[in-house]
Amino acid sequence: MVRKLFLKLLWLYRHSFSLVTRGACRHYPSCSEYALWQFERNTxxxxxxxxxxxxxxxxxxFDGGIDYPVISKPTIKPTELSINTIKYWFVPTKRNYFLIKNFKFKGSQC
Structure with a gap:
């Protein structure tokens, strides 16, 4: 329930306040999108x-650049995977995973 509240607040920020500062973030993904991914996949x-x-x-x-979120473990069940349901790619590191967005996700609202 708390997670949904923060996701709604991020949605509100991204669709109203960030219109003024569009393109001002030094990183990819933008800070608001990074926060969205973090709240979707981490504690x-x-x-x-x-x-x-x-x-x-x-x-x-600080230098900008590509800075993907790092998560502890993927939470997708193998039975839910298909080419149309993949929203993020999990790239393993030594102990965690980088979270990279799939731009060809058909259910995306982007």
């Missing part, structure tokens, strides 16, 4: 921490 404390650190790095003192 709330970890999502808050990662989002806070990302927003702190989004200024001229």
């Amino acid at each position: 709330l404390p970890r999502a808050f921490g990662a989002t806070f650190l990302r927003i702190c790095r989004c200024n001229q003192l």
